[in-house]
Structures are given as C-alpha cells and as structure tokens.
Amino acid sequence: MPVIDNVTCPVCGTLCDDLSVTVKENAIIDVKNACAVSEAKFMSFSNPKHRNLRPLIRKNGKLIESTFEEAVEKSAQILVDASYPILYGWSCTSCEAIRVGLELAEEVGGITDNTSTVCHGPSILSIQNLGIPTCTLGQIRHRADLIIYWASDPYSAHPRHMERYTAFSDGRFQESEWEHFVTRLRGILGRRRLNRASELVLMKEASLPVFSGQKLPPKFETRKRKVIVVDVRKTHSAEFADFFLQVEPNKDFELFQALRLLVRDGELEVNQVAGVPVDLLEEVADALVGCDFGALFFGVGLTMSSGKLQNIDAAIALTQDLNLRTKFVIMPMRGHFNVAGANVVYTWQTGYPFALDFSQNYPRYNPGETSVVDILSHDKADAGLIVASDPVSNFPRSAVENLVKNPLIVIDPVISPTTMVADVVFPSAFVGIEVDGTAYRMDRVPLPMKKLVDPPSLCHSDEEILRRILHQVKRIKQQRRKL
Amino acid sequence: MGGLLVKNGFVYDPLNNINGEKMDIAVLDGKIVEKTRNAKVIDASGMVVMPGGVDIHSHIAGSKVNSGRLLRPEDHYKDVEARTAKTRSGVGYSIPSTFTTGYRYSRLGWTTVMEPAMPPLKAKHTHEELNDTPMIDKGAFPLLGSNWFVLEHLRAKEYEECAAYVAWMMRATKGYAIKIVNPGGLEAWGFGRNVRDIDDPVPNFDITPREIVQGLCKVNQLLNLPHTIHVHTNNLGKPGNYITTLETMKCVENLATEVNPAIHLTHCQFSAFAGNNWRTFRSASEEISEYVNSHSHVTLDIGQIIFTNTTTMTADGPFQFILYQITGNKWVNNDVETETSSGIVPFRYKRKSYVHAIQWTVGLELALKIKDPWKTFLTTDHPNAGPFMAYPKIIAWLMSQKARDAVISKISRKARHKASLPSIDREFTLHEIAVVTRAGQAKALGLKNKGHLGIGADADIAIYNLNPEKTNLAKEPAMIRQAFKNAAYTIKDGEIVVKNGEVVKSVNGKTYWADLKASQSLLEIEPELQKVFEEYYTVKYENYLVPNHYLSIGAPIQIQTKV
Amino acid sequence: MTLKLQLIKELRVPIDAGCICPDTFAGKSLNEIAELQIWEGNRKRLLNSLFELKEDSQETPDETNIHLTGNLSRVQRIGAGMKGGEITVQGDVGMHLGEKMLGGTIMVEGNAGSWTGSAMKGGTIIVKKNAGDYIGGAYRGSTKGMQGGTIIIHGDAGTEVGCYMRNGLIKIQGNVAQFVGIRMRNGTIVVQGSAAERAGAFMTGGKIIICNNVTSILPSFSIDSIKSKAKAEGEAIKGPFYLFIGDLADHGNGKLYVSKNKNEYLKSFEEFL
Structure with a gap:
C-alpha cells in the first residue's frame, strides 16, 4: 500500500509536516504522527454525510442541484451587481487560491477580509x-x-x-x-x-x-x-x-x-x-x-x-x-492552518494584511471600518462570497443576520450552517488532502500541502472555482460596457 | 512576435563600445538582431537608447520585505496605484506591493532586478512574490554567511564539501549568488550578541568572519558562479567601520584572478564611515576609493541615501536593533533557524542631520572618486537608503554638479564644511551612467544577455526623451530627472511595455537561478545532508526544497563547476 | 456662499464624500458643485444624485458654509482636510468627520462616527450627541494623532479618545470607554463624566483630566500630589484631584488628574505622598 511521507497537516497553524499517510483505493486508511485533531480530519473528511458534493442554487427558497456553469454564472452576476460585496474566509485554503481571490475582489470592487479579523x-x-x-x-x-x-x-x-x-x-x-x-x-x-x-x-x-x-x-x-x-x-x-x-x-x-x-x-x-x-x-x-x-x-x-x-x-x-x-x-499562536498565509498573500499583493476595501479601485485598509464584522454589523454590504469558512456560526448575531439577507455565495467542502443559508454553493476539494498548494506556518515558514487522494468528481479546487468566477465576471463586465 | 526597429536614437551600449552614436536597433523574437523586415518602427530620434536597467541589489520580495509592508500602512496610504485596464492596483512609497514594484521599475526603464537577501528556509515565499512581480526579470541571493552547514564545513576547511552544499543550496532554493550579511554576526545574534570585527570568533562555532568570507570566496570560485560573493560587511552602520571594510576587501586579495573580481561590497556607503563615534563621525570615501582604485578584485554598489522617510530592512539583525534604539521607532526582528536573522525599522533621513547629510555625501563621493565606473554601481539598497524611485534624482546628481550643489546648500552646515563632495567636479557622461546603471551591473552579475544591445542580447531596451546634442545636460538636471523618471519607451523581451511612462502591457519576467553541475561524488551529499537536516530544521528535507513549479518562468543558468 | 445639501436617498453602502468641504466648494458654481464626484460603495456618483443642492442667497458670508440635512451616518470623510469655513449637520454623520482638518468649524447636531477629527491640526469640531471610537486618533500604523484644534463632544465617546494625540484639546462632556488618552504625547483631554479602565495607557506626555469616577488606575502610574484644581487650555477646573504621573512603563511624564471626591477607593495611594 502506498505510504506518503512528509505530509503537511491541514489543521492548525503549527503545520506539522512529518505526517505519513497510507492510501488505498483513493481512501486514506491510516495516518501516523498526527495529533487527535489531525487524525480526526484525515479519517473523516470524506464522509459524504458532511460533504457538499454538487453545486447548488437557491430557487424559490430552496437549494437545488445545478450545473457548475450555472452556479458560476449566477455567482458572477451577484458580484457584478453588488455595490459593496464582501469576500471572506481564506484561512483554510491555499495561497494559490488566495491570489485568485484577491484578483476577484479587485475586479468586483469588493471588500475582502480573512479570518484573522476575528482572531489575531x-x-x-x-x-x-x-x-x-x-x-x-x-x-x-x-x-x-x-x-x-x-x-x-x-x-x-x-x-x-x-x-x-x-x-x-x-x-x-x-x-x-x-x-x-x-x-x-x-x-x-x-x-x-x-x-x-x-x-x-x-x-x-x-x-x-x-x-x-x-x-x-x-x-x-x-x-x-x-x-x-x-x-x-x-x-x-x-x-x-x-x-x-x-x-x-x-x-x-x-x-x-x-x-x-x-x-x-x-x-x-x-x-x-x-x-x-x-x-x-x-x-x-x-x-x-x-x-x-x-x-x-x-x-x-x-x-x-x-x-x-x-x-x-x-x-x-x-x-x-x-x-x-x-x-x-x-x-x-495562529489557529487555522493557512491564516498566516492569507495575511502574507494579502500583504504582498496590496500592502495590507486583512480588511481590504477595493471599492475605489485601489486597496484601502482601516480595520474597524473596512473589516467584515464591522461592515456587516452596520449592514453596509450588499452581497457576500465565503470561502472555506463558517461565519454563520462564528460571527455576532447582528452580523450574521445582515450577511444572510444579502445574496450569498459559499465555496466549501463541507456542509455548514453557512452553506445551508447560501444562495449558491460550490462543493470544493480539501486543500492538503485532495488538492495541493502552499500554506504558511504560524512563523510564516512556507510549506507545501500535498494532494493525497482525488476529490469527488464534482468538487473542484477553490482556485479553479474562483478562476472560473473571475473569468465570468470579466466577461459580464465587458458585455455591459459594450451595451 | 513581430519585429521592432528602434530608429535613429543616440545609443549608449558600453559593453559594445557604442557611445552615443546615432543608430538603429533591430529586434526580433525578443532578441536583438542584425536587422528585421516589416518591423514596427519606433522613432527614437532625439532620444537616448540604452539597454534596460539592471539592479544588482534591491529588496523587492520575500519574508522581510513583506514584514516591512505589513508594518507600515501609514507608508502606503499616501501613495496608491488604482487599477487600470492593463494593470493591477497596489500601494507604493518605500515598500511597494509586488505588482506596483514591477510597474514602477518598468516605468524607469529597468528590466532586471536582483532580490539580494533570501532566507533559504523561506525561499518559496520569495519566489511566490517574485512570480507576482511583473515586468522585470529577477533572481534571488540565498543568505549563507551564518548558515550552520557553511560554518561547520569552513571551520573544518572542507571547501569542496562546502561547495557541494552551496551547489545543493542553489538548486534547493533556486538561488543565484552567495549572499553574506554580517558574516557570523547573525548566528551570534541568535543569542542577542554580535561579532566585533572580522577576527572576532563566532560564539559556539569557533570560526571568524574572515574565515567565512575567504571560505565562501573560495567556494564561489570552485563553483564558477556567475556573480562574486555579495557581501554586507561586519560592523555595518557604525562609525569607524571602514577599517573592517578594508580588511574584508584585503582578505580576499590573494584569491583574485586576472579576469574576474572576487568580491562585491554592497551598499558600500553604510560601510564607509570613519570616526570613533557619531560626534566625530566622518566620511571614509577617500580611504575606500583609494583602495578600490588600486585593486581590481572589488566591485561595489553605493547604496545612495535619499532624504526621505523610508523603511530600513536588512538581514543584519543586530544592526537593525541599534537603529531601533537610536530612533525609538517600531522594530521588527525575525531570526530564521540555522541560517540568518533580519530586522526592520522605519527611518527618516534628514538634510539637517549631520550624520545623515554626511551619509548622503559618502555615496556620491564613492561613485565620483572611484575612477573606473565598471567597479561602482548605482543603488539605494532599496528601500534602506531610499526607494528605487529616486534613481532619476541620483543620476542627475552624478551627471550634474549643479544638481549636487543645490542639495549641498540645504544640508547641515557642519556636514557641508566637512565633506569633500563640494570640491569634486567630476560629472558623469551618459556613457558612464549606462555603465553604472546597467552594463556594469549586468557584467558583475554575469548575465551575458543583459546590459547590452549586441546581437543576441535580450531585447530589453530603455528609451529616454533626452537629447544630449541639443542640451548641456549638466546644466539641466531637471531635464535629466524628468527623462529618467518616465521612460519614453521600455521594451521587455522585444515588446513595448511602457510608453511615455505609462504601462501599456503587463508581462511576466523570468527568474534566473544557478543550476550548478558538480561532479557525481559531490552531488552525493544528499543522504548525509538528510541525516542532520532534521536536527537542524523544524521542517522536513523534502518540504524545504523549492520545486521548479514554484517559479512561474524559471530560467536556470547551467554552470559547469570546477569540482 | 452658503450651500444647503439635503440627502434625498436612503443609503445602504458607505459613501465617501471627501468632496463635501468648504474649500472644494469655494469658487465653484452650483452646477459644478452638483457634479463633484463621490463614491457610493464601488460606484462613482455625482453629488446631486444623492443630495439636493440649494444656494442660500439670504446668507452671503465671505467664507463658504455648508448646511447638511438627513441621516448621514453612512456618509464618510465630510470636511476632510478643510482649511476654513463652516459645516453644520442636522442629523447623524459617519466616520472620519473632519479628518486631517486644518481650520474652520464643523457642528453636528446628532451623533458622529469613529475617527472624528483624526490627525486634525486645527479648527473646531462640535458634536451635540455621542461620538464613536478613536476621536482625534491616528491612521493605522501612524504615530500622528490630533496635532491641534479643538474637539468637543457633548455626549459620550468610545474607546481610545485622543490616541497618539500630539496637541490640541478634546472635551468630552459625557463618559468615555477604555484607554482614554492612550499613547498621547501632548495636548489636553477633559472628561466631564467618568472613564473606564486604563486611562493614559502608554502615555508619555500631555494631560488627562477626569472629573468623575474612573474605574481603575494602571499599576504603571505613580501618585504625585493632590491638586485643588486642574488647568485645561487656560480654563481652571475645580478639584480636588489626585495627580498621577505615567505611563512609567514607557518612561512617560503624562499627567492624569482624577477627581478625589468621586474616587474614594484611591485613598490608599495617599500613603505614598
């Protein structure tokens, strides 16, 4: 049975990179050197009960299955129409996906913030x-x-x-x-x-x-x-x-x-x-x-x-x-495995580590004003895109209410309270298990995340999903300019 | 890709001995060619045509630069770049975001930039940022002067083993040259200490900085690396440090060969201080330039001070700590296990400060007193002595005594009286400017296709709206500044990327790295290395390496070593 | 010239209205002013798409005066950088009111948001109700807070009033939250009401006068004396006050005056006098 060594753990900011994972028929059957939290993730991530497996769109109040293309189109429409969309999450995905996410935020003139806004x-x-x-x-x-x-x-x-x-x-x-x-x-x-x-x-x-x-x-x-x-x-x-x-x-x-x-x-x-x-x-x-x-x-x-x-x-x-x-x-002590990476990528592309406002076509930064919780608490946003995060469970109640009443797009491998109230749901692949990428340890040492097994057939990487939405946003904007 | 014909410009191509002659430059498929047919014509009549600028030392990417960005929102918000149809948005001033860095260099007509301080453990970070830095070719120098493996090999005088390790390091981190910062001092800084001078042994390692510099110089020669060792001296930034600097140059004197220099002293301004303390502080440009003028094994870049609010950032942790104590400003320190340290302190250079004003004169004095322009290059050690956006200003200072005098009249009176700069009347020609800003730097870096416009060279060209026939440039410094600030055209790999100072096309440059071919026996160090690796690092050997895919356009330079 | 601007739209997303400033309006015709650009979220708009503009021909002062009406709590940066003239607001106003202002007067009948008067150098801001956090503060990462002028808040203010303050006067007639006068280097803050914990944290100079209860005194402050009165920009405030010096953890020499009568629990400090 193939054993994959030197695997980096996609759980916390300690980012242990000495795990050995045994894979059999596209399933993980053993993991060595992992802590209890890590082992739990490796052994249970694929449980279909907890996974988003198909793109979903809310129609007549209900989330129903859709095609990937339809979900991309709908998401792009939501973002292009918004005057102050928020793009939030980013600490449980790869730096490669975050790079695309920043370009998307800039393209739609949105606010983008990562989970450090509610931790460090x-x-x-x-x-x-x-x-x-x-x-x-x-x-x-x-x-x-x-x-x-x-x-x-x-x-x-x-x-x-x-x-x-x-x-x-x-x-x-x-x-x-x-x-x-x-x-x-x-x-x-x-x-x-x-x-x-x-x-x-x-x-x-x-x-x-x-x-x-x-x-x-x-x-x-x-x-x-x-x-x-x-x-x-x-x-x-x-x-x-x-x-x-x-x-x-x-x-x-x-x-x-x-x-x-x-x-x-x-x-x-x-x-x-x-x-x-x-x-x-x-x-x-x-x-x-x-x-x-x-x-x-x-x-x-x-x-x-x-x-x-x-x-x-x-x-x-x-x-x-x-x-x-x-x-x-x-x-x-950074929490999520790539929250440090989110800060790092934000900073190199824009100069600022979180709470970024692209609404005026250049990055602006003022936590307390441009941070997502503050924007939502004051009900200033009009659309949302969430990547690999569950703000409905973590944000203050007033912020959640205001998040939910706007059109909401969620990209997440797992079913969460946030995906359940979304208008568009993309099933995604787990970074560090089903797709590779880069993450930064709490001391900002970059480490490679490995792909160990294939994701379910309709689950794409965050990077791929974001790229497709970005592409569609650009097309819609171009069409509108022509009109 | 269609051809281009740059017609009728005054061409300055020092490596090919062309000095302002009116001629045409033909471009095809990203290279300079003899001629092209049906090419798009750029009318460069009345303009200066030079190879694209080359920067041998500019902190543009990586962990430390990014910590500097994070540290200074107040530096960014005054200087922003909105997105355009062609470009991404960003922020500027002393530590621009990655996209802005690329655009701004390109607008100045620069096309190749070297990031001179890459902590190997964080090499992936440096390369990820370089991938997001458009418009320019680049490379990065791994920091090796306090690396445990290097110290241990050199202590045992195992030069070949050390060479094998360094060759491995270049491959592992996709590095280009050996960077040495405060040799040995950064290991001492791991416990908050430093080394006093070039013969002060490194605590716990029983090796002196002299042995490190000499050892790595030997290793560099064994490996045939394209660039020399790139050295930031011990005692940098301290009064009286010129003695250490002279000792550092002298210690590799006997390693010099006829053909190539043996050592590059970077941002030499910071290492050319005389005096016993800040009160008796004075310039040592005389002592340094005298030595450099009489020896052929040294090149240096000046690290010219700009009077502005900037951000100092070096791998020299103990030096940055001193700056923190002097200024009371915010201070980042970030030590990297087994390898290096780093520090960041915001800093304002003031005209009226005696010390800062003398520092300003030191850089220019070095450039003007060293007779051979091929030995001295224009840098600001961006952003340490000032942002690279100040290059047009420095070019004007070098070319025009009038421009220098205008500043001298405004600096600290004591500095004005003590400095030798006011008495220097040398004024650089455009030819010399082309040497210190591109040809000389490309030559020192060993980049054969850069810094010149001969057949086969990369078609990286800068065109400046400046007519040396019509104007006496030395009398018109404002015109010099204006022309170099906004290149009329920048051509990168044969494509027009900047026109009249505006980015018209965004392109991605290559990342050069030294792909060293050593003999089989030396390549077999890997099993040995893997054994100790985990004792030294908190990451696995496999995860330390930078695979090829981390470079969006990798450009390995294959080199046959002597070992 | 006196201009009246009435908000005619209900606002959802934040408005950046830095152009609403007497210096920007001065010398422009009504039509030119109507076409000034503002940001509504990520959309560029003209001023007259959100406001009805009228020139008040009755009043013709030399300076430019602006009267704003409506719920402007989402309108930010009004009066930013203003050098002179007057702005009055009937209603609430958003963040960064009078940011970096140099002169003139801003009068708000309602509440003001956070960063009111941040980094201001001159002029006067008066808020009749409450104000948010970071009054007279600094931009992120900068050490340049309020450097001159006067801010008067009739109601309460939030946390970090006068952060990085370098000069000028802030008067809060109500209460303040934590960290009043944090990192201040000079200038004066007067709190008529009470203050929450950590007044004067990291301060190195300047004066904070708290006329009512203070929740606690930081351990890095040292009692200096008991004063019968405290002076704030020429005005004497009747005490008695305990005078503390701090923040000693930062080698500070700031003065923290705390009402003696309203803080009997501080009596234990008297043994160090």
Whole structure:
C-alpha cells in the first residue's frame, strides 16, 4: 500500500509536516504522527454525510442541484451587481487560491477580509503600532531556555507545538525537558502510578496538580528549559508547565504593564496586580530578564479579551524592553492552518494584511471600518462570497443576520450552517488532502500541502472555482460596457 | 512576435563600445538582431537608447520585505496605484506591493532586478512574490554567511564539501549568488550578541568572519558562479567601520584572478564611515576609493541615501536593533533557524542631520572618486537608503554638479564644511551612467544577455526623451530627472511595455537561478545532508526544497563547476 | 456662499464624500458643485444624485458654509482636510468627520462616527450627541494623532479618545470607554463624566483630566500630589484631584488628574505622598 511521507497537516497553524499517510483505493486508511485533531480530519473528511458534493442554487427558497456553469454564472452576476460585496474566509485554503481571490475582489470592487479579523487581527494592529521581535520556531527549539504560553492552551489547540518546537523538543543548545517532566510526575504520583498517570495525561481526561504558588520553583535558577503558563484558569497545558501563573480575567493588560515597569527596575505602589502578589511578580520579572533566550506565545485569549489589541501592544512592548537586557521573542499562536498565509498573500499583493476595501479601485485598509464584522454589523454590504469558512456560526448575531439577507455565495467542502443559508454553493476539494498548494506556518515558514487522494468528481479546487468566477465576471463586465 | 526597429536614437551600449552614436536597433523574437523586415518602427530620434536597467541589489520580495509592508500602512496610504485596464492596483512609497514594484521599475526603464537577501528556509515565499512581480526579470541571493552547514564545513576547511552544499543550496532554493550579511554576526545574534570585527570568533562555532568570507570566496570560485560573493560587511552602520571594510576587501586579495573580481561590497556607503563615534563621525570615501582604485578584485554598489522617510530592512539583525534604539521607532526582528536573522525599522533621513547629510555625501563621493565606473554601481539598497524611485534624482546628481550643489546648500552646515563632495567636479557622461546603471551591473552579475544591445542580447531596451546634442545636460538636471523618471519607451523581451511612462502591457519576467553541475561524488551529499537536516530544521528535507513549479518562468543558468 | 445639501436617498453602502468641504466648494458654481464626484460603495456618483443642492442667497458670508440635512451616518470623510469655513449637520454623520482638518468649524447636531477629527491640526469640531471610537486618533500604523484644534463632544465617546494625540484639546462632556488618552504625547483631554479602565495607557506626555469616577488606575502610574484644581487650555477646573504621573512603563511624564471626591477607593495611594 502506498505510504506518503512528509505530509503537511491541514489543521492548525503549527503545520506539522512529518505526517505519513497510507492510501488505498483513493481512501486514506491510516495516518501516523498526527495529533487527535489531525487524525480526526484525515479519517473523516470524506464522509459524504458532511460533504457538499454538487453545486447548488437557491430557487424559490430552496437549494437545488445545478450545473457548475450555472452556479458560476449566477455567482458572477451577484458580484457584478453588488455595490459593496464582501469576500471572506481564506484561512483554510491555499495561497494559490488566495491570489485568485484577491484578483476577484479587485475586479468586483469588493471588500475582502480573512479570518484573522476575528482572531489575531488585533495582533496585526499591534505589530503596526510597535513592530515585533520574533523568529522561526526552530530558533526556539534550539535556543529557548524560557518559554511562556500566555492565554494560550497549546495542549488543546496546537497539540504538537510543545513536542515539536518548545519544551519537549531537542535543540542544538537546549535539551528536551520531557525527562524532567516525567521525573516530576513521579514525584507527584509515586512510582507505581506513573504508567497509569502518563497514560491518563495522554488521554486528556486526567487532571494533574500544577506548580503554582507564591514562589518560582528552584528550577528557575538553572539554565535548563523552563515553561510558564499564564492564564485565567488552569488549563491542560498548565499541567506541563514548571509554573502556572493565574491572572484575573480581563486584567492581562495591567499585568503586562506592571511587568514592564519591573523589568525596567521600577517600583509598584500596589501590593498585587491582576491577582498576583507583587513579590511573585518581581520573581517572574527576574526570570524574564535572567534567561538566555525567552519566547512568549500568546493566544486569542489575549486578543479577544478586554483590552484587545492593547494587550498585545503591552506584550510586544514587554518583549522589546526585554531585548535591552537579553534575547526575547514573541509569537501569536495562529489557529487555522493557512491564516498566516492569507495575511502574507494579502500583504504582498496590496500592502495590507486583512480588511481590504477595493471599492475605489485601489486597496484601502482601516480595520474597524473596512473589516467584515464591522461592515456587516452596520449592514453596509450588499452581497457576500465565503470561502472555506463558517461565519454563520462564528460571527455576532447582528452580523450574521445582515450577511444572510444579502445574496450569498459559499465555496466549501463541507456542509455548514453557512452553506445551508447560501444562495449558491460550490462543493470544493480539501486543500492538503485532495488538492495541493502552499500554506504558511504560524512563523510564516512556507510549506507545501500535498494532494493525497482525488476529490469527488464534482468538487473542484477553490482556485479553479474562483478562476472560473473571475473569468465570468470579466466577461459580464465587458458585455455591459459594450451595451 | 513581430519585429521592432528602434530608429535613429543616440545609443549608449558600453559593453559594445557604442557611445552615443546615432543608430538603429533591430529586434526580433525578443532578441536583438542584425536587422528585421516589416518591423514596427519606433522613432527614437532625439532620444537616448540604452539597454534596460539592471539592479544588482534591491529588496523587492520575500519574508522581510513583506514584514516591512505589513508594518507600515501609514507608508502606503499616501501613495496608491488604482487599477487600470492593463494593470493591477497596489500601494507604493518605500515598500511597494509586488505588482506596483514591477510597474514602477518598468516605468524607469529597468528590466532586471536582483532580490539580494533570501532566507533559504523561506525561499518559496520569495519566489511566490517574485512570480507576482511583473515586468522585470529577477533572481534571488540565498543568505549563507551564518548558515550552520557553511560554518561547520569552513571551520573544518572542507571547501569542496562546502561547495557541494552551496551547489545543493542553489538548486534547493533556486538561488543565484552567495549572499553574506554580517558574516557570523547573525548566528551570534541568535543569542542577542554580535561579532566585533572580522577576527572576532563566532560564539559556539569557533570560526571568524574572515574565515567565512575567504571560505565562501573560495567556494564561489570552485563553483564558477556567475556573480562574486555579495557581501554586507561586519560592523555595518557604525562609525569607524571602514577599517573592517578594508580588511574584508584585503582578505580576499590573494584569491583574485586576472579576469574576474572576487568580491562585491554592497551598499558600500553604510560601510564607509570613519570616526570613533557619531560626534566625530566622518566620511571614509577617500580611504575606500583609494583602495578600490588600486585593486581590481572589488566591485561595489553605493547604496545612495535619499532624504526621505523610508523603511530600513536588512538581514543584519543586530544592526537593525541599534537603529531601533537610536530612533525609538517600531522594530521588527525575525531570526530564521540555522541560517540568518533580519530586522526592520522605519527611518527618516534628514538634510539637517549631520550624520545623515554626511551619509548622503559618502555615496556620491564613492561613485565620483572611484575612477573606473565598471567597479561602482548605482543603488539605494532599496528601500534602506531610499526607494528605487529616486534613481532619476541620483543620476542627475552624478551627471550634474549643479544638481549636487543645490542639495549641498540645504544640508547641515557642519556636514557641508566637512565633506569633500563640494570640491569634486567630476560629472558623469551618459556613457558612464549606462555603465553604472546597467552594463556594469549586468557584467558583475554575469548575465551575458543583459546590459547590452549586441546581437543576441535580450531585447530589453530603455528609451529616454533626452537629447544630449541639443542640451548641456549638466546644466539641466531637471531635464535629466524628468527623462529618467518616465521612460519614453521600455521594451521587455522585444515588446513595448511602457510608453511615455505609462504601462501599456503587463508581462511576466523570468527568474534566473544557478543550476550548478558538480561532479557525481559531490552531488552525493544528499543522504548525509538528510541525516542532520532534521536536527537542524523544524521542517522536513523534502518540504524545504523549492520545486521548479514554484517559479512561474524559471530560467536556470547551467554552470559547469570546477569540482 | 452658503450651500444647503439635503440627502434625498436612503443609503445602504458607505459613501465617501471627501468632496463635501468648504474649500472644494469655494469658487465653484452650483452646477459644478452638483457634479463633484463621490463614491457610493464601488460606484462613482455625482453629488446631486444623492443630495439636493440649494444656494442660500439670504446668507452671503465671505467664507463658504455648508448646511447638511438627513441621516448621514453612512456618509464618510465630510470636511476632510478643510482649511476654513463652516459645516453644520442636522442629523447623524459617519466616520472620519473632519479628518486631517486644518481650520474652520464643523457642528453636528446628532451623533458622529469613529475617527472624528483624526490627525486634525486645527479648527473646531462640535458634536451635540455621542461620538464613536478613536476621536482625534491616528491612521493605522501612524504615530500622528490630533496635532491641534479643538474637539468637543457633548455626549459620550468610545474607546481610545485622543490616541497618539500630539496637541490640541478634546472635551468630552459625557463618559468615555477604555484607554482614554492612550499613547498621547501632548495636548489636553477633559472628561466631564467618568472613564473606564486604563486611562493614559502608554502615555508619555500631555494631560488627562477626569472629573468623575474612573474605574481603575494602571499599576504603571505613580501618585504625585493632590491638586485643588486642574488647568485645561487656560480654563481652571475645580478639584480636588489626585495627580498621577505615567505611563512609567514607557518612561512617560503624562499627567492624569482624577477627581478625589468621586474616587474614594484611591485613598490608599495617599500613603505614598
């Protein structure tokens, strides 16, 4: 049976590229090295119950089967007629498709936005305020002796992140801390229960005590790898950390500013910040300054809680301050497998990473004004095209209502609440399983996505579908000019 | 493709020793030919005809450039390009979007541009952007001066193995030349440190920058690469760094051959600072040009400062960190595992700043004091010293003392008194301009079909509305600027793509890369490489390679190596 | 010249009406003004396809005055870059009102959108009801917020009032949301009502005066003194106020005045005096 190696996983921004997939008769029957989320996708993607398999058009209120050509024509008509169409999604498809999507958005004078608008959009705005000291993940694997996950739970959202790039990876200058972790488990649980315990850990149900308290453990005196998890609640990732720092909900900003002051040897006039005693905070600040190479990863817990982009501003500012004392980097934990790629392609073609408005024939950018959620919330759009995304499940209610009342085109491999309310549905092929392409890892390292099996007969790639719509839009516009 | 006949222009084709003669240039099937029949005629009478411009060093594509774009919406929104029936929209100023980059180069009459800093791990990104950069031919230089494999081979003095690795790298990343940035310093920057000078060993690697430069120079010669090593020196941007620069040139002196230079020093302006600190800062153009005038193994490009608000971006992470501290502006740093680093800081060069004004004089002094124009090329290290859109201005400065004096009268008074520029009366001829903007650059890059208009050359032609017979150009700098700003015609591969400064046709250019043929035994490094590869990188060997299909029009240059 | 513009169409998509500006109208005939170009979404339109234009012959001031009526909440960039004259709006108005304006007066009887007076350098904007976010702010990525002039909001304002402010005066008679005076370098912000968290975050200079309750003070601010009054562009505001200095995390020397009587919970800071 053919085994395809070095497969890049089309699930999260960690973009593991070491999967081995076994294919038999155009079906995936086994996948190795994958995390549970990835395995679930590989083993169930083809389930016809969840797939869009034919182009559909809404007629008399019902979605009925149509031909591909009819669906293309209808979509092109909708887009040409619109005065302010939105083209949204783009983080679960290939860069090749995004390139065509941008040309389409420009051709129809639309607004195009990717899902970073609802996850790490604030992080991007912060970068535009301050810049960002960052690196590729290998730098962290080779060098980092202090790793912080802030408002991010890699154990659940990026399951192989710690194993591949941080605490449990082996680098040139730093070793994996797996053994240390196991020893610690032993201490906690006793030798007899070790096997059972590690089993439980891997099964995800188990809950282990975490290291927290009023002082950092002695390990922080060493040059070994240390992991700190900062979050509002005890997450699974916290169990793997050398120290868990609990912060009051919506107080991250205060904590960052206090740390910044301490890193600059300033003094606080309060006894505690965000629920953390100042004495402990001083120890943490010393640990930040004292490391050889620190890395701070943050998740949407920070970008979407009170303060939003200012939380990230403070986090980046802290990292920049720390670079005056040691080496420190910061990186957002990107969610969808190619959301970083969407930002990258948008930026090279237009100068801006998301929330693009082509209505005046050149790219304009002002998140808050040209971002899709804001446009929909204020009911300013008059048509929509969604690619590989499910805004009906994710957007605020008012935005969804306004999205749905306009003509809506959806390109998606799977049936979703969004496809169910659409006026035109294109069944598409899964990028990284049924079609190849390029995606960008969370550190913007480009990786090839492989085609492993053939898609169902009527499912085309996003790129192909968009190309056909673009072609038809150009034709209709040409005809109208002649009239 | 129908033929073209460019009639009656004043032709400047230095590589073929044609110096402003009135003649016709015939084009067929994208090449310069002896003659064509029934060709479309372009009346170039009263105009200057040159080979299409060549840029040896301009940051136009890739991870770092794109981070710069992302960083600066405030830079874009003042300078936008609306879509037309022929062109895509975009944004401009210091870091134009890809389409706009291509159109703007073409409007200046430039047809070949090299992206000089490609982190190998992100080579696919560079090529994807180059594919979206229309109108020009291009190539990219992989960064190798702090690469672990290179450092380890050179430390062990395994030059042939290192050559095999570099040959593999050129194929793997579709690269064109060896780029060295702050040799060894970028590895040190991985832990926030730097190397002090050319003999300061790289932490953890026990090799000096001198050994890296010499080693890669040897490797470059073993591989017969078309271009020399392309070097951004240690200590760039620091007062007193000219000593390091001289040492860098000297360290490969004995590797020079009669025929070819051994080293290209890029954006030399930033490496020609004298003085002990910013207060005693002064130009070292005298020391550098004296050395270059008496040696034949060096070429350099100037990296001319433009007084404007631009974006600095180099692979030199520690240097960018210093700029961040000096300016307090926003700062991006992006280190790449096993290979390199990079940094970005927005920067404004001010006329009234003593240091900036001296920097402005250094670039021009280098160009004017180095006697042989074939050794020195016009660049702005786009966008580091200024956007490439300033080339017409620089051409005017080189050709006209009057144009220089107009600026000198407005710069910092202290700089005006200290600089040697006001006393230089050399004025470039159009012939010399053609050397420093195309012929010399093409020659240094080893691009045989570029930079000239001889039979068989690529039909990349720039026509400027400038009449050297009618006007004393040195007295009319505004006319020079105007003519070079909007090419009357740009012809790319035999097609008219720009007319009167407007893009009339969008075309896609080729991407050159060095396809090195080494002996079988050296090609067998792959299994060895694969073994350590996963210890060094977080991606799989297979996924690191850039397959041919990543280049929309790939143009491999086949080279037989000496190993 | 005084011009009256009445909106005659119900709007759906955003309108870019940067041409509605006294300087653009000045010296043009009514017909020429009617044919100025605006954007309705991605369609180019003439001004008179959306507005009925009338010249008010009763009023003949030297300057150009514009009276707008209708629900203009989707009409953006009115008065952008204006140098002089007057605009009055009967009703609500959209984003970027008076963006980059240099002089003159804009008076809005209703609500104004976000980015009102962003990057303005002179002139006066008065909003009788509420305003959105980023009042007197800066464009994305830029550090040049409001550099002069006056903005007065009679109602409430949203987040980040005076972001990157470099000079001028902003007065909010109602309440403000989070991050008032964020990143400000100079100038004055007066909030008659109360302020949500994080007033003065990242500020390096300038003055914020909060006359009512403030939800919390950032840990990176340090108490300086108790003042009996605070001065805002010559006007004295009666206190007493706690004066905090910050944002110390950014080596800041901004002044944050907070009413003493309305914020008794801040009494604990007095021990540091």
